[in-house]
Amino acid sequence: MFDDKPRRLTIIRDTGDKVFRGTIRAGGSVVLIIMVLVGSFLAFRASEALGVVGWSFFTEQAWEPDQGKFGIAAVIVGTILIALVAVCVAVPLALSTSLFITEYAPRQLRSFLVSIVDLMAAIPSVVFGLWGFFFFQPFIVPISKWLAQYFGWIPFLAVDGVDPTDPLATTTVYTSSSFIAGIVVGMMVTPIVTSIMREVFSQTPIGEREAALGLGATRWAMIRNVVLPFGQGGIIGGTMLGLGRALGETITVYMIISPVFTIQPHILQNGGNSVAALIALRYGESTPMGLSALMAAGLALFAMTLAVNFGASIVVARSRSGAAS
Amino acid sequence: MNIRNPLIRRIVAGVSLALSSLTVFGSVDAALAVSYVPISGAGSSWSANAIDQWRRNVTQYGMRINYASTGSSDGRNQFKGGTVDYAVSEIPYGLIDNGRKDDLPTRGFAYMPIVAGGTAFMYNITSGGERIANLRLSGDVISKIFTGVITKWNDSAIAKDNPGLTLPDRTIVPVVRSDGSGSTAQFTLWMSKQYGSIWNAYCNKVGRNECGMTSNYPTISGMVAQPNSQGVSGYVAQKANEGTITYVEYSYALKTGFPVAKVLNKAGYYTEPTAQNVAVALLGAKINKTPGDNYLTQDLAGVYNNKDPRTYPLSSYSYMIVPTEAAGSFTADKGKTLAAFSNYFLCQGQNQADVLGYSPLPGNLVEAGLEQVKRIPGAEVADININSCDNPTLDKSYFTSAPMPSECDKLGASQCTDATGGAAGGSSGGTAATGGTTGGTTGTGLTGSSGVGMTGTMGTGPTVCDADTGVCSSVKALPIATEALGWSAMNWVITSVVFIIVLIIVVPPVLVTAAARKRR
Numbered sequence: 001m002f003d004d005k006p007r008r009l010t011i012i013r014d015t016g017d018k019v020f021r022g023t024i025r026a027g028g029s030v031v032l033i034i035m036v037l038v039g040s041f042l043a044f045r046a047s048e049a050l051g052v053v054g055w056s057f058f059t060e061q062a063w064e065p066d067q068g069k070f071g072i073a074a075v076i077v078g079t080i081l082i083a084l085v086a087v088c089v090a091v092p093l094a095l096s097t098s099l100f101i102t103e104y105a106p107r108q109l110r111s112f113l114v115s116i117v118d119l120m121a122a123i124p125s126v127v128f129g130l131w132g133f134f135f136f137q138p139f140i141v142p143i144s145k146w147l148a149q150y151f152g153w154i155p156f157l158a159v160d161g162v163d164p165t166d167p168l169a170t171t172t173v174y175t176s177s178s179f180i181a182g183i184v185v186g187m188m189v190t191p192i193v194t195s196i197m198r199e200v201f202s203q204t205p206i207g208e209r210e211a212a213l214g215l216g217a218t219r220w221a222m223i224r225n226v227v228l229p230f231g232q233g234g235i236i237g238g239t240m241l242g243l244g245r246a247l248g249e250t251i252t253v254y255m256i257i258s259p260v261f262t263i264q265p266h267i268l269q270n271g272g273n274s275v276a277a278l279i280a281l282r283y284g285e286s287t288p289m290g291l292s293a294l295m296a297a298g299l300a301l302f303a304m305t306l307a308v309n310f311g312a313s314i315v316v317a318r319s320r321s322g323a324a325s
Numbered sequence: 326m327n328i329r330n331p332l333i334r335r336i337v338a339g340v341s342l343a344l345s346s347l348t349v350f351g352s353v354d355a356a357l358a359v360s361y362v363p364i365s366g367a368g369s370s371w372s373a374n375a376i377d378q379w380r381r382n383v384t385q386y387g388m389r390i391n392y393a394s395t396g397s398s399d400g401r402n403q404f405k406g407g408t409v410d411y412a413v414s415e416i417p418y419g420l421i422d423n424g425r426k427d428d429l430p431t432r433g434f435a436y437m438p439i440v441a442g443g444t445a446f447m448y449n450i451t452s453g454g455e456r457i458a459n460l461r462l463s464g465d466v467i468s469k470i471f472t473g474v475i476t477k478w479n480d481s482a483i484a485k486d487n488p489g490l491t492l493p494d495r496t497i498v499p500v501v502r503s504d505g506s507g508s509t510a511q512f513t514l515w516m517s518k519q520y521g522s523i524w525n526a527y528c529n530k531v532g533r534n535e536c537g538m539t540s541n542y543p544t545i546s547g548m549v550a551q552p553n554s555q556g557v558s559g560y561v562a563q564k565a566n567e568g569t570i571t572y573v574e575y576s577y578a579l580k581t582g583f584p585v586a587k588v589l590n591k592a593g594y595y596t597e598p599t600a601q602n603v604a605v606a607l608l609g610a611k612i613n614k615t616p617g618d619n620y621l622t623q624d625l626a627g628v629y630n631n632k633d634p635r636t637y638p639l640s641s642y643s644y645m646i647v648p649t650e651a652a653g654s655f656t657a658d659k660g661k662t663l664a665a666f667s668n669y670f671l672c673q674g675q676n677q678a679d680v681l682g683y684s685p686l687p688g689n690l691v692e693a694g695l696e697q698v699k700r701i702p703g704a705e706v707a708d709i710n711i712n713s714c715d716n717p718t719l720d721k722s723y724f725t726s727a728p729m730p731s732e733c734d735k736l737g738a739s740q741c742t743d744a745t746g747g748a749a750g751g752s753s754g755g756t757a758a759t760g761g762t763t764g765g766t767t768g769t770g771l772t773g774s775s776g777v778g779m780t781g782t783m784g785t786g787p788t789v790c791d792a793d794t795g796v797c798s799s800v801k802a803l804p805i806a807t808e809a810l811g812w813s814a815m816n817w818v819i820t821s822v823v824f825i826i827v828l829i830i831v832v833p834p835v836l837v838t839a840a841a842r843k844r845r
Contacts (some may be wrong), residue, residue: 043401062532064423066423066424066425067423067534106821108839111835111838112831112835115831115834115835116831119827119831133556133559134563138563138565141565159548160546161496161546166494168493168495169496170495170498170567170568171566171567172498172549172566172567172569175549175563175566176549176551176560185426187773196567230384254552255556258503258548258549258550258551259503259550259843260544260546269544270549271549281503281504281552284395284396284399284403284504284505285396285398285401285402285505285540286400286402287425324608
């Protein structure tokens with residue numbers, strides 16, 4: 001009688017295999033270890049400050065660490081507002097850019113456009129900041145003014161302390177706002193969002209495309225019915241990755257914004273804040289207590305960015321396009 | 326090596342000769358360079374324009390001096406933490422700011438005065454399409470502006486200071502520093518000492534427990550906060566930001582081409598922070614001569630209340646904080662560089678202070694500073710004869726013959742019409758520093774300033790001259806609308822250069838891929 005049990009496979013790995021497996025395992029785990037170390041370092045350094053203020057850290061708006069009165073209510077709201085404006089600017093721009101590159105652009109133009117977009121990602125953020133502060137701001141102010149004048153009835157577009165009928169009214173209330181900072185940050189996150197979307201769109205199965213075209217669909221109908229549904233995960237994932245980047249953008253916001261420590265929901269109005277800009281502004285001149293408070297703010301930002309990025313990767317992985325990649 | 330061709334042989338010989346001579350010179354350069362190690366410092370942006378000029382000057386001696394103008398508070402903290410070799414600050418350690426004492430560093434340190442200057446009030450207002458460049462303000466009006474009591478440019482208190490000006494009904498936007506700053510400290514110190522009730526009222530309003538001097542300006546709605554002197558002056562200098570005013574060192578106003586307010590002194594004259602006005606004012610400063618931690622620090626009460634008409638009330642000295650012991654990353658080699666650099670700017674460097682928008686240190690402070698240099702570990706003994714320093718203050722007539730303010734600058738019904746600060750002499754700061762002569766103006770007052778702004782796009786505003794009397798005056802009823810942003814030839818050149826650079830970067834890969842495809 002023969003034994004029907006399948007033969008046990010023994011895997012014999014030679015040295016090269018073992019070294020390779022070890023290296024990539026180490027590489028993978030180092031990333032995780034660094035993340036855990038960053039998180040625990042922040043938590044450790046923040047514990048002193050958090051011990052002083054407790055839960056009011058999440059509700060207090062002021063930032064006076066040396067008087068024991070500080071919290072992230074104002075800065076975290078400011079961070080989210082700037083990031084949302086950035087995403088609102090970046091996503092339509094990135095979506096149309098990537099669709100144009102993958103679907104419409106002639107083959108010769110494609111690589112040129114790709115390198116232009118990648119070049120945009122190579123511009124240092126301090127250059128974006130300088131550009132935004134000295135050059136871009138004067139051009140955005142009239143737009144802010146127009147928006148405030150005609151859409152001021154929408155609460156978050158309102159601007160306090162200015163009379164639109166007064167020709168001498170100062171335009172400085174429209175400068176250094178979350179809106180301007182958000183637009184510049186939006187320009188900065190556009191390349192990464194574009195490249196993720198472009199990657200996903202270009203993976204659309206050729207068979208489905210041809211099927212749609214063969215059924216008589218126009219190119220736009222094909223994009224709507226095949227490319228966009230297929231790339232849904234990439235669109236959402238790219239958006240959220242862009243959001244994660246926008247949340248952490250530092251130096252540009254630091255240069256443009258006029259920091260305030262109250263919840264400022266009016267995005268067109270002068271004054272705003274972000275956690276990263278606050279850290280850049282204050283870390284150099286802080287007392288040990290102030291530094292600990294900044295670490296606590298950094299921890300909150302770290303947790304938030306992590307959550308957004310995990311959400312993005314889950315969405316991407318569960319979608320069709322993401323599962324294939 | 327056996328080379329037949331004579332021509333090639335000659336070329337080889339030439340190349341090898343050139344190479345050998347290169348190595349010879351190269352080694353000479355290296356010998357010069359190794360004598361100084363690079364040092365780095367951080368701190369005050371108030372003094373940054375002077376320090377940047379000096380450290381550029383000493384590169385010819387092979388010194389590499391790095392300086393990050395990140396604000397006085399940051400500089401003091403970094404020095405305390407040992408991350409920089411020297412710091413520059415307007416205020417010393419040990420002061421109480423918002424209820425917190427700024428602790429002294431644990432390593433040995435000394436203060437060394439580096440340059441004097443005036444904290445100026447740079448502003449951006451136009452009236453009838455023309456830049457106003459001869460604004461005058463008294464101390465209490467300044468305090469009220471920066472504490473939100475006076476909110477309109479046509480306020481009667483401002484009008485009282487400016488009988489010759491009609492100011493528009495614009496909101497005043499005070500621009501303050503968002504980072505910890507020595508300029509803020511000097512300004513709030515002056516307000517708290519001279520106009521205590523106004524400052525304390527504001528201080529209580531914003532919820533500070535302790536008032537007095539602070540490095541972090543507390544803001545209220547309607548104010549704009551920007552990081553660094555560069556940030557505040559850059560904000561005010563944006564053409565659209567009309568109605569703004571900020572406190573910044575005089576040099577920044579000269580650099581950006583904007584006017585500064587003349588401030589009322591105790592003698593009843595409105596003065597500008599020119600080099601001589603600052604120098605005369607600082608004759609009233611009390612320098613701490615007691616050896617110890619606070620040796621050479623300043624008490625400015627006598628400056629604020631100096632009775633000489635040729636004084637600018639907000640004058641002060643700026644200090645370098647130098648280590649007096651080799652510890653941590655600070656070695657004797659670094660001390661040698663720092664000492665040589667200090668000797669340079671205390672001696673020859675002071676000669677440039679005036680042109681840069683600062684004021685030279687007086688002889689006694691230069692001498693005291695040179696003594697401090699000797700305490701830096703590794704300092705090489707440099708016998709500097711102070712009389713060879715070309716410092717204008719060594720001549721006593723620098724103080725005695727400083728020009729008196731003109732009668733129209735006196736508190737009263739008349740008002741000088743010449744432009745101030747960077748709006749005065751066009752590109753050269755020197756003319757402004759020698760007493761506010763206007764360059765290229767026709768004496769019409771409000772004009773003459775436009776055209777030197779940052780963007781360089783402003784034309785000279787309209788001035789109407791009466792055909793019969795020949796009297797020129799600026800029209801005050803003109804609409805406020807400012808000119809459209811024009812593109813000058815310069816802008817086009819820069820844009821096309823950038824475009825060409827982008828093309829150079831982008832085109833080759835495209836061509837290469839195209840070529841590769843064709844081959845396939």
